[in-house]
């Protein structure tokens with residue numbers, strides 16, 4: 216059951232302030248042949264402050280490119296990106312990324328890895344370690360502070376990656392297939408963990424996944440990108456399922472199934488187009 220304060224928090228989300236805005240964004244790359252390859256075309260997309268937005272779309276359509284643009288790793292060929300109402304024209308300092316691959320240095324222990332972000336920002340060692348211990352506990356790794364990454368399971372290393380990212384308290388969390396390498400059970404645990412942590416912060420999350428069920432279970436909105444080249448926003452769905460959610464159980468909710476059917480109808484067409492392209496190119 217939702218408490219009253221949770222209810223107010225999620226009601227308020229309907230009119231949240233924009234944190235990330237992509238306005239008429241296109242992205243082109245030059246092929247080695249010199250030909251222009253348009254990956255994204257005229258993307259209009261807003262992620263509100265504290266909002267959890269997932270993006271789904273056929274393989275190769277431009278999801279990671281969209282994330283790179285928001286992170287400021289790449290700049291748009293056309294259009295603008297605004298972060299908290301300011302034009303983004305450099306690395307996005309409010310954002311932190313969690314990728315599919317792990318971020319931990321193998322020669323550093325868990326606490327050294329987790330505290331690193333703060334140390335690099337100039338925090339003294341004792342304070343950084345105190346803060347790291349707190350985040351290690353939050354992600355369920357208390358007792359493993361002195362372990363090296365190779366002494367941990369894949370799921371535990373993913374927890375280290377989350378703690379490494381969350382310790383700097385980013386206002387924007389960019390996640391690219393972050394849990395896709397995990398077995399289903401560990402994945403659900405991590406997803407629930409992520410929701411719990413996110414609910415305690417006001418971070419805006421931009422989450423890339425191939426898994427529509429994961430997108431619906433986690434998000435406030437699911438955005439469908441069309442098949443590339445020149446992918447654009449095909450659908451933008453509000454997921455008004457109650458919170459807090461248990462990602463494993465919410466899938467049995469009839470409202471979840473209705474949303475799944477509706478979004479899948481949109482996504483399936485794009486997956487088929489993308490598949491036809493890939494077969495055509497073989």
Ligand SMILES: Nc1ncnc2c1ncn2[C@@H]1O[C@H](COP(=O)(O)OP(=O)(O)OP(=O)(O)O)[C@@H](O)[C@H]1O
Nearest residue numbers: 244245254272273274275276277278279280281443
């Ligand atoms: N730096 C680059 N230079 C040239 N082409 C690029 C570059 N980055 C991405 N691309 C191309 O842009 C397209 C979209 O790639 P992107 O990785 O964004 O897709 P995606 O939707 O994240 O893919 P997947 O679902 O397979 O992870 C691909 O055709 C890719 O080859």
